[in-house]
Amino acid sequence: MGGRHHGPGGAGGARPARGAPPPAAVLIEGPPEGDALLPLAADPQMRPPVALLAHAVDDPGRASFWPMAAFSPEWVAIRWALDHDVPVRFIDLPAAHSLALKEPAPGPEGGDAPGERTGEAEEAGETEKAGKAEKAGEAGEEVTPVVDPIRVLAGTAGYDDPERWWEDVVEHRSPGAAGEAGGAGALAPFVALAEAMGALREAYGDGGQPRDAVREAYMRIQLRTARKEFGDAVAVVCGAWHVPALAARTTLAADRALLKGLPKVKADLTWVPWTHRRLARHSGYGAGIDSPGWYGHLFDTADRPIERWMTKVAGLLRAEDRPVSTAHVIEAVRLAETLAALRGRPLAGLGETTDAVRAVMCEGSDVPLALVRDRLIVGESLGEVPDAAPAVPLQRDLTRSQRTLRLKPEASGRELDLDLRKETDAARSRLLHRLRLLDVGWGDPVAGRGSTGTFRESWRLSWEPELYVRVAEAGMWGTTVLTAATAKAEAGAVAATALADVTALAEHCLLAELPDALPVVMKALADRAALDADVGHLADALPALARSLRYGDVRATDTAALAEVAAGLAERICVGLPSACTGLDTDGAETLRGRVEAVHAAIGLLAAGAEPDTGLRTRWDAALHKLAARDTVAGVIRGRATRLLLDDGRLAEDEAARLMGLALSPGTPPADAAAWIEGFVGGASGGGMLLVHDERLLGLVDAWLTGVPADQFTDVLPLLRRTFSAYEPGVRRTLGELVRRGPAPEGVRRVDAGRAPGGFGPGLDRARADAVEPVLRLLLGRPPEPAEAAV
Structure with missing residues (x-):
C-alpha cells in the first residue's frame, strides 16, 4: 500500500480486512538496521509518537529521524505484524549509507526521504543544494524543481489547498464505501493514488529527488529477497511516490549497479520519543502534516x-x-x-x-x-519509549537523574522556579547548568531571574527530540552528566584564548558545581589574566568573576582562589581604564560605557564581600572621578561616570551640577554635549526622575537645548530623542509640564513660589496627613499611637 506517512486514512488500509488471507510478511519503508528494534514496538511502555533515531557513531551530530504517530500506516502495520506473529522488516536504504551521503534531502509529500534530519544537517543540506542550483543556473544547466505530488494532484482536481484535497479523497471517505477496515473499499483510493503517482513519475521523473533512485533500487532488491523467502503474499507499506518505482520491471544487476560505491559510516539506531508538534510541517519535516492533533482525533x-x-x-x-x-x-x-x-x-x-x-x-x-x-x-503529545531501548550511557544517566529529581521531559514549555536553599532544587539547578555546558538546551534561565545570584532561579523548560542527538554528541565527553560536563569544561579551559571565555567558564563551573574542573579552569584563568593587558578584555572578564563569587556564596563553594584573581583584575582595571577611555570613536565610546557600568556593578559585589575592606571601592571611585573630569574622555563616558558617582553618594550635588554646566557650556560642541547628557540621564537608569526632582539640572539641560544653533540642532536631535524616549510616559509628561511652566525664580524653590508641580500643594496639609496615618500604620504593621487606639 502506498499512501501518506502520517494519515489515519492510510492507517486504516494498513490492516488486512477481516476474513482476508493475512500477508506472509510485512515490509516497511525504513532503515534495515532498525529490524532489531521492531519488537520494542509491542512493549507496553512504548507510546507513540516515537521515532527511530539513527546517528553516525563517530559523528553523532549526523543524525536522521523516522517519526511515527499512532495513526501512521507504518506504525499500524508494525503493530499488526507483531500482534499476529508475522515477520516484519524495514527495506529502505540503510542508515549507514543515508547518513554518509553528502547531500541528504527531504522527499516529496507522498513519501519522505530516509528520515528527518536534525536542524543543522537540514540547514547545511539546503544551503549546499541551493548553491549547486545556483551554480547550475549560472552554467546554463537545467535545474529540476522539486515536485510536491500531492499539490500537483490537488491542483489538477481544482483544489487550491492540498490538505483539503487529501481529506476529501482519503480521510473523509464514507464508512459505507470503505467497507471493513483494510478491505477493497478501504484500499480503492490508494489503488487510484498509485495510478496517479505513476502518471506523475512519467511526467516528472524523479521529481527533483535524484537520491530516490538509489533508495528505490535498494527497496526493489529487498522486495525480491522477501518474495523468494515468503512468496508473493508480501505486504509493502511505503510512500505513494515510491509505488510506481517498486512495481517497475528492472533487473537485479541494474539495481545493484545503482548502489555500487555508496559511502558508508557506522551507525547506531534507537527509539526516541517524538512530539505532535514536530510532526507539523512548519517544523521542517519534509513529510510532515499540518494538523497531527486533528488526524489523531480522527484515528481514535x-x-x-x-x-x-x-x-x-x-x-x-x-x-x-x-x-x-x-x-x-x-x-x-x-x-x-x-x-x-x-x-x-x-x-x-x-x-x-x-x-x-x-x-x-x-x-x-x-x-x-x-x-x-x-x-x-x-x-502537545510527547511519546514514551521503554527502558529496554538502546541508549548511550550518558542518556541513561540523564534519564535516571530526571526521575530522581522528578523533572519529566515535556514537549510543552513550562516555567520552573527553584529555591537553591532546598537540596532538591539545588540539584535540579546543577543538572540544568551541566546540560547547558554540554550544549543540551533543555532549560534556559529566564532573563532577569536566573542570573541575579540570589537564592532563586527561574527556568524555561522545553524538551525537543533533537536533544537526544545533542546528548549522543555529548557522550564523547563521559558516561555521566557530571563527568561529561567536567571533561568538557577542562577541555574548554585549555583551548580558550580569550580571558572572557575562561571567566564565563569559571562561572559555569560554579553554577554546575564541577569541583574537579575548577583547578584546571582557575589555572587557565590565572595564566590568561597575567598575559592579557587589554583593559577592555579585563572589563569583559570581571563581571562574570564577581557573579561567580556570589554564586559560590549561595552554593557554599570555596572561591578563595577566584577572589584573588578577581581582585587583581579589578586593580588593573582601576589603573588602566582612564587611559583606555581616550581617543575613542562613537561606537567605541558606547561599548566602553557598557563596560564601565558592568565593572561598576562587579566592584560593588566584590567590595561588599571583601573582609576586611581592601580599599577597592575607594580606588574605583578615584578612577571614576578621573573619567568625569578629563576633557579627552568621550562625553558619554564622562556623563555616565558622573552619574554613577552621584547615585552612590560619592559626588556632591553641587559638584554634579558644576560638571554638567561645564559639559553644556557654549564652548562644547553640541554633539559632545548631547553625548554627555546621554551618559548622565540616558536609558532606563532613572535619569528622568533625577531631572524631575532636581530642577537645577533640568534648567541646565533646558538652557543648553534652547541655545543649540539651528544648523546643528538636527544633528543633536536623534541622540536626544533616544535619550528621552526611554523614559516612562509619566516621567516624560511631568518633564514637559515642568519645562512648560518655566524655571522658578533664582534662589527660590518652586513650592515657596506658590507654583507647585501638578498633584502637589503649596505646603503640607497636616489635617489630611493625619487622616491617612492610621491606614499607613496598619499597612506597615506598626502599632497605632495611643490617641489613635483610644479613637
Missing part, C-alpha cells in the same frame, strides 16, 4: 468525530475561562456540517470545524482560536 474516534471534536474544543476554552456552553457546541456542529454541504465536501473537515469554532465559540476572534490550533489541532 470511531463515531461522531465532529461532535466529539467540538466537545474537546469547548473543554479547552472552558479551562481558559471562556464562556462556552453546550448550546455553543451544538451550534458549532451544525455550522460545520452546513459549511461542508455548501462547499460540496463529503464531510466536515478541519477547515469547516475551525471556521465554526471561530464564529460560534471564539466570537470571531483569532486569539482564542490560536490556542485551539496550538493545543488541539497540532497538539
Whole structure:
C-alpha cells in the first residue's frame, strides 16, 4: 500500500480486512538496521509518537529521524505484524549509507526521504543544494524543481489547498464505501493514488529527488529477497511516490549497479520519543502534516468525530475561562456540517470545524482560536519509549537523574522556579547548568531571574527530540552528566584564548558545581589574566568573576582562589581604564560605557564581600572621578561616570551640577554635549526622575537645548530623542509640564513660589496627613499611637 506517512486514512488500509488471507510478511519503508528494534514496538511502555533515531557513531551530530504517530500506516502495520506473529522488516536504504551521503534531502509529500534530519544537517543540506542550483543556473544547466505530488494532484482536481484535497479523497471517505477496515473499499483510493503517482513519475521523473533512485533500487532488491523467502503474499507499506518505482520491471544487476560505491559510516539506531508538534510541517519535516492533533482525533474516534471534536474544543476554552456552553457546541456542529454541504465536501473537515469554532465559540476572534490550533489541532503529545531501548550511557544517566529529581521531559514549555536553599532544587539547578555546558538546551534561565545570584532561579523548560542527538554528541565527553560536563569544561579551559571565555567558564563551573574542573579552569584563568593587558578584555572578564563569587556564596563553594584573581583584575582595571577611555570613536565610546557600568556593578559585589575592606571601592571611585573630569574622555563616558558617582553618594550635588554646566557650556560642541547628557540621564537608569526632582539640572539641560544653533540642532536631535524616549510616559509628561511652566525664580524653590508641580500643594496639609496615618500604620504593621487606639 502506498499512501501518506502520517494519515489515519492510510492507517486504516494498513490492516488486512477481516476474513482476508493475512500477508506472509510485512515490509516497511525504513532503515534495515532498525529490524532489531521492531519488537520494542509491542512493549507496553512504548507510546507513540516515537521515532527511530539513527546517528553516525563517530559523528553523532549526523543524525536522521523516522517519526511515527499512532495513526501512521507504518506504525499500524508494525503493530499488526507483531500482534499476529508475522515477520516484519524495514527495506529502505540503510542508515549507514543515508547518513554518509553528502547531500541528504527531504522527499516529496507522498513519501519522505530516509528520515528527518536534525536542524543543522537540514540547514547545511539546503544551503549546499541551493548553491549547486545556483551554480547550475549560472552554467546554463537545467535545474529540476522539486515536485510536491500531492499539490500537483490537488491542483489538477481544482483544489487550491492540498490538505483539503487529501481529506476529501482519503480521510473523509464514507464508512459505507470503505467497507471493513483494510478491505477493497478501504484500499480503492490508494489503488487510484498509485495510478496517479505513476502518471506523475512519467511526467516528472524523479521529481527533483535524484537520491530516490538509489533508495528505490535498494527497496526493489529487498522486495525480491522477501518474495523468494515468503512468496508473493508480501505486504509493502511505503510512500505513494515510491509505488510506481517498486512495481517497475528492472533487473537485479541494474539495481545493484545503482548502489555500487555508496559511502558508508557506522551507525547506531534507537527509539526516541517524538512530539505532535514536530510532526507539523512548519517544523521542517519534509513529510510532515499540518494538523497531527486533528488526524489523531480522527484515528481514535470511531463515531461522531465532529461532535466529539467540538466537545474537546469547548473543554479547552472552558479551562481558559471562556464562556462556552453546550448550546455553543451544538451550534458549532451544525455550522460545520452546513459549511461542508455548501462547499460540496463529503464531510466536515478541519477547515469547516475551525471556521465554526471561530464564529460560534471564539466570537470571531483569532486569539482564542490560536490556542485551539496550538493545543488541539497540532497538539502537545510527547511519546514514551521503554527502558529496554538502546541508549548511550550518558542518556541513561540523564534519564535516571530526571526521575530522581522528578523533572519529566515535556514537549510543552513550562516555567520552573527553584529555591537553591532546598537540596532538591539545588540539584535540579546543577543538572540544568551541566546540560547547558554540554550544549543540551533543555532549560534556559529566564532573563532577569536566573542570573541575579540570589537564592532563586527561574527556568524555561522545553524538551525537543533533537536533544537526544545533542546528548549522543555529548557522550564523547563521559558516561555521566557530571563527568561529561567536567571533561568538557577542562577541555574548554585549555583551548580558550580569550580571558572572557575562561571567566564565563569559571562561572559555569560554579553554577554546575564541577569541583574537579575548577583547578584546571582557575589555572587557565590565572595564566590568561597575567598575559592579557587589554583593559577592555579585563572589563569583559570581571563581571562574570564577581557573579561567580556570589554564586559560590549561595552554593557554599570555596572561591578563595577566584577572589584573588578577581581582585587583581579589578586593580588593573582601576589603573588602566582612564587611559583606555581616550581617543575613542562613537561606537567605541558606547561599548566602553557598557563596560564601565558592568565593572561598576562587579566592584560593588566584590567590595561588599571583601573582609576586611581592601580599599577597592575607594580606588574605583578615584578612577571614576578621573573619567568625569578629563576633557579627552568621550562625553558619554564622562556623563555616565558622573552619574554613577552621584547615585552612590560619592559626588556632591553641587559638584554634579558644576560638571554638567561645564559639559553644556557654549564652548562644547553640541554633539559632545548631547553625548554627555546621554551618559548622565540616558536609558532606563532613572535619569528622568533625577531631572524631575532636581530642577537645577533640568534648567541646565533646558538652557543648553534652547541655545543649540539651528544648523546643528538636527544633528543633536536623534541622540536626544533616544535619550528621552526611554523614559516612562509619566516621567516624560511631568518633564514637559515642568519645562512648560518655566524655571522658578533664582534662589527660590518652586513650592515657596506658590507654583507647585501638578498633584502637589503649596505646603503640607497636616489635617489630611493625619487622616491617612492610621491606614499607613496598619499597612506597615506598626502599632497605632495611643490617641489613635483610644479613637
